[in-house]
Amino acid sequence: MTRPSDFPPDRGVVLFTQGDTAYEFYRDLGTGRVGERVLLAQLRTPRGLGSSVVLKCLPRPDTAEEAENFQRARARLEEEVRLARHIQHPRIARIHGLVELTHGLCVVMEHLEGLTLDTLLSVAQARGRYFSESFILHVGAEVAAALDHAHTRTDEAGTPLGIVHRDVNPGRVRLGPRGEVRLTDFGIALSRLTGRVATSFPRAQGDVLYAAPEALLGEAVDARTDLFSLGLTLLEFATGRHLYDPGHLLAEELEARLSKEEQEQVLAASVASLGLELPPFAEDALRCAMVFRSEDVERAAQGLSVPLRDILHTLLRRDPAERFATATELESVLRARQAQQPPYSGEDAVKEVQQALAEADTLLWDIEVPDDEGGISVPVEDEIPTQPASPRDARGPLKTQRHPDEVTTAPGRAT
Structure with a gap:
């Protein structure tokens, strides 16, 4: 595993290997809740470049003070992996396992698009x-x-x-x-x-x-x-x-x-x-x-x-x-x-999101989207479904109708 002092490495640098699978660095996603580095990596096998995974990487400590924090963080990550074995479900993000390395350990997680x-x-x-x-x-x-x-x-x-x-x-x-x-x-x-x-x-x-x-x-x-x-x-x-x-x-x-x-x-x-x-x-x-x-x-x-x-x-x-x-x-x-409502599927949900992205238009530039999100894009103009205006739409943009209790809780939201 690449040492913390070497971060961020160049894209494509091999972080570690398992068998004939290499985990190549793609993007640094920041720091996790217990101090681990969260990385996006791509898998490369003899057949070529494969899917992406998210890694929670915890480097081994260099000092006694770091050792105490490392053991506490390690216990948390190990518990997360053990718990994941009990919650295998299509609506819950998967954890593939924990990898022990010379310079630390990594939790390998499913990378979700969307x-x-x-x-x-x-x-x-x-x-x-x-x-x-x-x-x-x-x-x-x-x-x-x-x-x-x-x-x-x-x-x-x-x-x-x-x-x-x-x-x-x-x-x-x-x-x-x-x-x-x-x-x-x-x-x-x-x-x-x-x-x-x-x-x-x-x-x-x-x-x-x-x-x-x-x-x-x-x-x-x-x-x-x-x-x-x-x-x-x-x-x-x-x-x-x-x-x-x-x-x-x-x-x-x-x-x-x-x-x-x-x-x-x-x-x-x-x-x-x-x-x-x-x-x-x-x-x-x-x-x-x-x-x-x-x-x-x-x-x-x-x-x-x-x-x-x-x-x-x-x-x-x-x-x-x-x-x-x-x-x-x-x-x-x-x-x-x-x-009691008209039929509505996951595909309908995606179309509604695409419609929202298209209507937001240039204001999307003001929204801070995390590096690990994506996969839903604005459709071309003639693919955007047209919807009749609802009574709520007829009252004008919600921005002018905001409730006194409305709160913004993330950067980039309208105030």
């Missing part, structure tokens, strides 16, 4: 109109199916593994060029795997903007925690609005909504997170998670159909006991609503 919901949300905001209810239902049902698979896994003895993704957000859901929806990155998943790495502090894992209230408070989490995160994701993707961005409420108004007991909970969670590398808005997200009400969900979901609003209301209950009990139940409800 665009994340995070990027598509930026596209929607650039063109001034969000995606259809059929698109939302399609994506939601597919992700629910992926979560159901993960949540119901057992070990070899049949004991439930209690897997919780803990980082469901728009950046973890990808639409492929053939309309396939994939859930990615179980790198910080909670599970009962033997030898798993325990979380040092009771705190939210992953993106705090999509964490459920119980996760933000450092309380016990379960499958329903992932469903809340999916609810926040679908709400934002359908409307551009986010419950954790009250917009029109001042800090003192947020505080006024909290009961004395809730204020004590927020304080305890804030104290517990001192010294941890949480973003500066984490405490604000916690307050918003504690004070939002049913009417806030209703206002944020304004403009959506009653059945879809009802689904979001159930997903976004502060009390986990009031949410859908399982991802299976959620998927069934979403599929039932899909059945």
Whole structure:
């Protein structure tokens, strides 16, 4: 494996080989959550250049201080690989295995084509109109199916593994060029795997903007925690609005909504997170998670159909006991609503994305698309399907109709 001091190597440099397969460097994708280098590599065999894979590479340490961090990061990556053996599913990104090398180790992962919901949300905001209810239902049902698979896994003895993704957000859901929806990155998943790495502090894992209230408070989490995160994701993707961005409420108004007991909970969670590398808005997200009400969900979901609003209301209950009990139940409800709509397939989802890309036009230059995304392009002009204007379109671009609770959570989005 190429030493860290040699990064980034020239394109085509062989990082390592396995048998007659060489892994050639193609692009540096940055640094992962435990300090590993994330690379895009191409496989070369005696038959020629093959497919691409993503590598999470962890170099061996040079100092005693680095050694401690290396062992902790190694344990996390090994756990991710072991967990992946239990969650083989067509809607979940695959991990091929872990390779031990002289200078370090690499986790070899499937390279997914397509665009994340995070990027598509930026596209929607650039063109001034969000995606259809059929698109939302399609994506939601597919992700629910992926979560159901993960949540119901057992070990070899049949004991439930209690897997919780803990980082469901728009950046973890990808639409492929053939309309396939994939859930990615179980790198910080909670599970009962033997030898798993325990979380040092009771705190939210992953993106705090999509964490459920119980996760933000450092309380016990379960499958329903992932469903809340999916609810926040679908709400934002359908409307551009986010419950954790009250917009029109001042800090003192947020505080006024909290009961004395809730204020004590927020304080305890804030104290517990001192010294941890949480973003500066984490405490604000916690307050918003504690004070939002049913009417806030209703206002944020304004403009959506009653059945879809009802689904979001159930997903976004502060009390986990009031949410859908399982991802299976959620998927069934979403599929039932899909059945009431005109037929809509993955191919239709791709066409809708292509339409959005075409309508965004030159504004796409302002969108920062991660280096590992792509594979869905704008069709030539005579291939773009024409659609009758909906009542929502007739009101003009969404940019001029923005809700007070609308939030932007990624670079390049309209404000």
